[in-house]
Amino acid sequence: MKLKSTLFILGISALVSSLATHIYTPLLSQVRELMNASYFTTNLTVSIFTVALAAMQVVYGPLVDAKGRKIVLLPSILLYVAASIGCAYAGNIYLLLAMRILQGVGAAAIPLVAVTLIGDKFHGEERVKAMGIYQTLLAVTPAIGPPLGGLLGGSGHYGNAFLFLAFSGLAIFIMNAFWIKEEQRPPAGPTTAAKPSITQNFLNVVRNKIGAIVLAIGFTTNFTLYIIAVLLPTFLNNRYSMGPALTGVVIMPFIVLLMGASAVSIRLQSRFGVLRSLLVTTASSVGAVVLFGSLAGINFPLLMASFLLLGFSLGLTLPMQTTLLSEQFVHNRATAIGVYNLVRYFGMAAGPTMGGILYTGGNDIILVSAVTALLLALSAVLARYLQPKETRTALSPMKTEG
Secondary structure (H helix, E strand, O other): OHHHHHHHHHHHHHHHHHHHHHOOHHHHHHHHHHOOOOHHHHHHHHHHHHHHHHHOHHHHHHHHHHHOOHHHHHHHHHHHHHHHHHHHOOOOHHHHHHHHHHHHHHHHHHHHHHHHHHHHHOOHHHHHHHHHHHHHHHHOHHHHHHHHHHHHHHOOOOHHHHHHHHHHHHHHHHHHHHHOOOOOOOOOOHHHOOOOOHHHHHHHHHHOHHHHHHHHHHHHHHHHHHHHHHHHHHHHHHHHOOOHHHHHHHHHHHHHHHHHHHHHHHHHHHHHOHHHHHHHHHHHHHHHHHHHHHHOOOOHHHHHHHHHHHHHHHHHHHHHHHHHHHHHOOOOHHHHHHHHHHHHHHHHHHHHHHHHHHOHHHOHHHHHHHHHHHHHHHHHHHHHHOOHHHHHHHHOOOOOOO
């Protein structure tokens, strides 16, 4: 029961930090009008949060490994709370931009430490289950964030949404301060007597075979997911004349399947091993993208069927990525998670940008072809990277630490 409570607290903590993006996006027009700001500077308040979130991964990862989990987590949550209050009462767009940067800096440590602590506290099949439940909780955020933001902002002022984040942040601070205990980590051993530099720690993750595989898959899955998430409303409007309300109805079952896939992911990993399951589900995601691109423009039922298959395929892979990193990197687990977060945030940012360029003029054939080519290239690299002999070695009990 104690471990279940721990998992719940860590999952809710990561959910609260993730809400800072999703709860805010419905309120952009209100911010633009109240602050008499341009479209560019208003949209920048979204992007700059993500940039801060990504950049701080390279700081927090080694710091958490060196100093401990809670000693980094708790001050970061307080910064998140203070910055959220600052966002609520910002008098102009430039002060709001500054507060969003600080909010991103504070939020960046929360999911990193949460995944690291799950890796510390859970082992074997329990870790597999814990990562699946954690990802399920995170998948709730895009579903509840925009409606919650609209409700809070619609009741008077966009600042209400940020005050909600501040109170939520204070709640997770109290829960983490009093109920989360750190595990005693295994000693680093004689081979790590000379401490590697931060750069060397990052290189160790990238050069590690398993680390490189997870980073490649993490980038491409998030790249693909965010292309679809951002461009789907435009596509539905152009092809099927659907407005925002109907688009939300289409996206909801996708999110439900994304969440539900975590339970299936747990069973797959328990039966076939984490690495083999990850490679197979990545291949299934490639197939789902090809089907979605081929069928989405034919008629709406085929679009929905292929779209839901895609959500299920992507949902299978997400818990496997963090589980594999936690198993592979013991002494520098937070650094590995930090590198992974940095790479997947780049995927999230690059996806909509590249997707917008490729979708110019509404040509979905070019877009789908490019995404499919990227995923097929990933599959080819993985197939070559893991030769039969090496695959057997990787699938056997793994040696940790790059």
